[in-house]
Amino acid sequence: MFESLSERLEGIFGRLRGRGRLSDADLDEALAEIRSALLEADVNLAVVRSFIDGIRAALVGEELSRSLSPGQQVIKAVNQQLIRVLGGEPLRIVHASVPPTVVLLAGLQGSGKTTTSAKLARWFRQQGRQPLLVGADLQRPAAVEQLRVLGRQAEVPVFSEATDPVAVAGAARGEAQRLGRDVVIVDTAGRLTIDAALMDEVRRVSEVVRPDYTFLVIDAMTGQDAVATAEAFHTTLDLDGVILTKLDGDARGGAALSVKGVVGRPIAFASTGERLADFDQFHPDRMANRILGMGDMLSLIEQAEREFDRDVATQGASRLLEGRFTLQDFLAQLQQVKKLGSIGGLLSLLPGVPKELKQANAVVDDRDVARVEAIIRSMTPAERDDPTIVDGARRLRIARGSGTSTQDVNQLLRQFRDAQQLMRSPGMLAGMLGGGGGARGARAARALAGMTGELEGVGGAGGFDLGELGSGMGSLGGVPAARSSAKGGKGKKKKGGRVTPKGGH
Amino acid sequence: MLPELAEPPRLRDRMGRTRDRLSGYLRGIRSRGAIGEEDWESIEAALLGADVGVATTTALLQDLRQRVRDGGLRDGDALMSALRQDLCDSLTSAGGAELQFVPGATNVWLFVGVNGVGKTTTIGKVARRQVEEGRSVLLAAGDTFRAAAAEQLGMWAARAEVDVVRGAEGGDPSAVVFDAVQRAAARGNDLVLADTAGRLHTKVNLVEELKKIRRVADRPPGTVTEVLLVLDATTGQNGLIQAQQFLQAVGVTGVVLTKLDGTAKGGIVVAIQRELGLPVKLVGIGEGADDLVPFDAEQFVDALFEDAPIAG
Ligand SMILES: Nc1nc2c(ncn2[C@@H]2O[C@H](COP(=O)(O)OP(=O)(O)OP(=O)(O)O)[C@@H](O)[C@H]2O)c(=O)[nH]1
Numbered sequence: 001m002f003e004s005l006s007e008r009l010e011g012i013f014g015r016l017r018g019r020g021r022l023s024d025a026d027l028d029e030a031l032a033e034i035r036s037a038l039l040e041a042d043v044n045l046a047v048v049r050s051f052i053d054g055i056r057a058a059l060v061g062e063e064l065s066r067s068l069s070p071g072q073q074v075i076k077a078v079n080q081q082l083i084r085v086l087g088g089e090p091l092r093i094v095h096a097s098v099p100p101t102v103v104l105l106a107g108l109q110g111s112g113k114t115t116t117s118a119k120l121a122r123w124f125r126q127q128g129r130q131p132l133l134v135g136a137d138l139q140r141p142a143a144v145e146q147l148r149v150l151g152r153q154a155e156v157p158v159f160s161e162a163t164d165p166v167a168v169a170g171a172a173r174g175e176a177q178r179l180g181r182d183v184v185i186v187d188t189a190g191r192l193t194i195d196a197a198l199m200d201e202v203r204r205v206s207e208v209v210r211p212d213y214t215f216l217v218i219d220a221m222t223g224q225d226a227v228a229t230a231e232a233f234h235t236t237l238d239l240d241g242v243i244l245t246k247l248d249g250d251a252r253g254g255a256a257l258s259v260k261g262v263v264g265r266p267i268a269f270a271s272t273g274e275r276l277a278d279f280d281q282f283h284p285d286r287m288a289n290r291i292l293g294m295g296d297m298l299s300l301i302e303q304a305e306r307e308f309d310r311d312v313a314t315q316g317a318s319r320l321l322e323g324r325f326t327l328q329d330f331l332a333q334l335q336q337v338k339k340l341g342s343i344g345g346l347l348s349l350l351p352g353v354p355k356e357l358k359q360a361n362a363v364v365d366d367r368d369v370a371r372v373e374a375i376i377r378s379m380t381p382a383e384r385d386d387p388t389i390v391d392g393a394r395r396l397r398i399a400r401g402s403g404t405s406t407q408d409v410n411q412l413l414r415q416f417r418d419a420q421q422l423m424r425s426p427g428m429l430a431g432m433l434g435g436g437g438g439a440r441g442a443r444a445a446r447a448l449a450g451m452t453g454e455l456e457g458v459g460g461a462g463g464f465d466l467g468e469l470g471s472g473m474g475s476l477g478g479v480p481a482a483r484s485s486a487k488g489g490k491g492k493k494k495k496g497g498r499v500t501p502k503g504g505h
Numbered sequence: 506m507l508p509e510l511a512e513p514p515r516l517r518d519r520m521g522r523t524r525d526r527l528s529g530y531l532r533g534i535r536s537r538g539a540i541g542e543e544d545w546e547s548i549e550a551a552l553l554g555a556d557v558g559v560a561t562t563t564a565l566l567q568d569l570r571q572r573v574r575d576g577g578l579r580d581g582d583a584l585m586s587a588l589r590q591d592l593c594d595s596l597t598s599a600g601g602a603e604l605q606f607v608p609g610a611t612n613v614w615l616f617v618g619v620n621g622v623g624k625t626t627t628i629g630k631v632a633r634r635q636v637e638e639g640r641s642v643l644l645a646a647g648d649t650f651r652a653a654a655a656e657q658l659g660m661w662a663a664r665a666e667v668d669v670v671r672g673a674e675g676g677d678p679s680a681v682v683f684d685a686v687q688r689a690a691a692r693g694n695d696l697v698l699a700d701t702a703g704r705l706h707t708k709v710n711l712v713e714e715l716k717k718i719r720r721v722a723d724r725p726p727g728t729v730t731e732v733l734l735v736l737d738a739t740t741g742q743n744g745l746i747q748a749q750q751f752l753q754a755v756g757v758t759g760v761v762l763t764k765l766d767g768t769a770k771g772g773i774v775v776a777i778q779r780e781l782g783l784p785v786k787l788v789g790i791g792e793g794a795d796d797l798v799p800f801d802a803e804q805f806v807d808a809l810f811e812d813a814p815i816a817g
């Protein structure tokens with residue numbers, strides 16, 4: 001519906017191009033467009049005003065520049081200003097000299113605190129720490145139960161008592177010491193900033209637990225209210241930073257700019273999906289790109305490199321090329337993707353991915369992959385090797401075992417068969433390897449990908465090549481090229497789709 | 506026995522916590538003889554600050570400017586009244602707040618929306634209210650994905666003293682809804698309130714899953730009489746895209762605007778009604794079982810202008 005900020009700016013620059021230097025009228029027009037674009041991206045009105053003033057100041061000073069076209073001048077100024085407002089270096093966690101390091105999460109209802117607590121716990125574990133999750137949300141029905149389930153997934157113990165939030169928080173440090181945990185993450189109930197009693201409660205929670213870091217958890221879809229909310233929490237809790245959630249959607253995330261603009265504390269972490277792995281430190285320069293619609297490819301590469309097991313991927317790819325790709329291989333690939341985090345989250349970070357493709361990519365989602373995984377897991381090794389032996393009785397058994405229906409099983413088998421057939425047919429590989437060309441290749445990729453949804457050639461078994469992706473990044477300085485996954489038919493390395501973090505797999 | 510239901514709180518009471526702080530400047534416009542550029546800017550700031558959005562705000566103001574030019578609106582008071590009227594008209598043009606119910610049928614009301622907006626809580630509240638109105642309610646725990654989602658709904662079911670049909674965690678949500686409809690029909694419940702997992706409208710497969718849930722729910726003996734999009738009042742411009750996508754996918758029939766007890770104004774529903782013709786039916790104003798009221802356009806519009814930001 002709304003054009004992205006970068007599309008908007010490109011529109012302006014297109015008109016400005018080749019008209020010599022920036023005239024006052026040009027500048028006004030550009031600034032007016034930037035203003036609406038920022039507002040449409042949900043940047044707070046007051047923040048937009050000072051933002052625009054900053055850009056104007058920068059551009060006025062630079063008006064004599066001869067090296068840049070007017071368009072380049074404006075985009076450079078906007079980008080610099082975005083990065084300046086969003087903050088310099090990413091936040092570095094400095095651990096308490098006497099453990100535990102205590103982290104307190106607060107925010108409005110539904111902003112994602114509980115999930116974020118667990119993600120943060122997983123993140124600390126990856127840093128070699130031993131976190132303890134503390135459930136101090138005794139308000140929302142089943143919040144502590146949710147935290148316990150998530151704690152199990154993150155393999156982190158959870159402490160809570162049915163007393164009151166302040167008492168739970170008060171006992172948290174002692175509990176951490178008793179269990180030998182060196183990081184404590186306190187999940188609190190969502191609260192409105194105008195609820196004086198609850199704001200006072202969270203202040204007392206903070207007083208007793210003495211956090212080293214207090215983070216405001218805020219939804220990336222938040223509109224103008226982000227400023228009021230951030231200010232109020234900052235006044236009450238003296239925030240150290242902000243965690244931005246639900247960035248896997250299509251909101252431009254202007255709230256990031258708003259919050260940073262008024263609170264002046266860094267955005268520390270960003271959450272990009274429902275899986276615990278969909279979480280990482282926030283990089284201001286990359287967020288500027290995201291708001292501009294240029295994607296966040298550096299995060300993507302880092303996340304991919306951290307989680308991706310190249311050997312498994314390569315093996316799967318070579319088997320695919322040899323035409324020996326079985327459901328067992330497919331399962332191995334699924335596990336890869338499970339580690340990687342959501343493909344949707346990843347691809348949304350990619351610059352220049354065309355809209356249709358992002359939509360197609362969004363098709364693959366955690367829960368479908370979970371279903372596929374469950375089905376394959378309910379098959380015997382023989383069945384995985386040769387699905388043609390699956391008859392009615394076996395089908396029923398597999399459906400029962402995986403908690404799915406026989407239709408689901410059928411669908412998976414049919415799609416797998418189609419994909420195999422296509423892969424065997426001549427020209428298919430050429431299509432897949434030929435860089436996004438052949439309709440056949442695309443069809444094969446789609447057929448395979450269809451096993452986890454109807455994804456078209458992205459992230460599905462059609463695969464995309466992370467190495468290639470990485471090397472291509474250098475050329476991406478804002479070039480809206482439809483590279484990367486659009487050509488994702490390349491069969492060298494492959495993976496399946498997305499996997500839910502659900503326990504028990 | 507259900508505890509006595511408190512007198513339903515009025516939207517204004519809950520939303521009006523900051524009422525007396527109605528932006529002095531906007532109030533000042535009312536007493537203005539001539540309308541100046543600053544006045545327009547203040548009105549614009551108020552609308553933008555309430556998340557009404559650039560396009561809708563521009564359209565509203567263009568129309569008003571024209572009417573001022575044409576001499577139809579002569580002073581500040583007339584202007585503010587016209588603006589208020591325009592907003593109310595937009596907000597009611599899509600129809601009223603009543604919830605559709607077919608007597609004698611197994612009605613299904615489906616609650617959809619992105620993560621964390623208040624779907625489950627709203628179901629708890631609606632269940633309570635519908636039981637009060639004499640309907641026989643059954644809940645369907647159609648969120649089989651999020652950790653402890655069914656437990657959460659179960660606690661609301663206990664509060665409203667209704668039953669809840671649950672499925673296996675990670676199981677097929679449409680199977681749960683199917684089950685609930687069957688059971689409701691067998692037991693003579695006339696209203697099934699179906700919870701669904703929060704999902705971003707961008708995740709095509711999850712949207713497909715939702716379509717399936719809706720299809721299954723609509724199979725006889727079930728009949729889907731409401732598909733309610735739950736929208737958090739703090740949501741910015743993305744709310745319009747959410748509404749559009751959910752409308753297209755599952756034929757949303759109305760919006761439930763939650764968390765209007767906070768500082769957020771929820772102005773995106775103006776755009777949603779204007780662009781998509783979707784009425785707001787219910788408003789969530791707290792976390793308690795009683796904190797749900799029918800949408801009232803006038804109260805909503807008045808609240809939009811409370812505490813509005815000042816143009817600068
Ligand atoms: N203040 C306030 N809080 C609300 C309102 N409605 C819901 N909440 C709170 O918002 C939070 C999220 O509500 P849920 O009902 O769990 O939201 P949901 O949409 O079911 O969430 P998911 O199923 O996780 O997507 C809870 O803490 C609720 O208590 C409201 O009208 N006002």
Ligand SMILES: [Mg+2]
Pocket residue numbers: 624625626648654700701702703
């Ligand atoms: Mg829910």
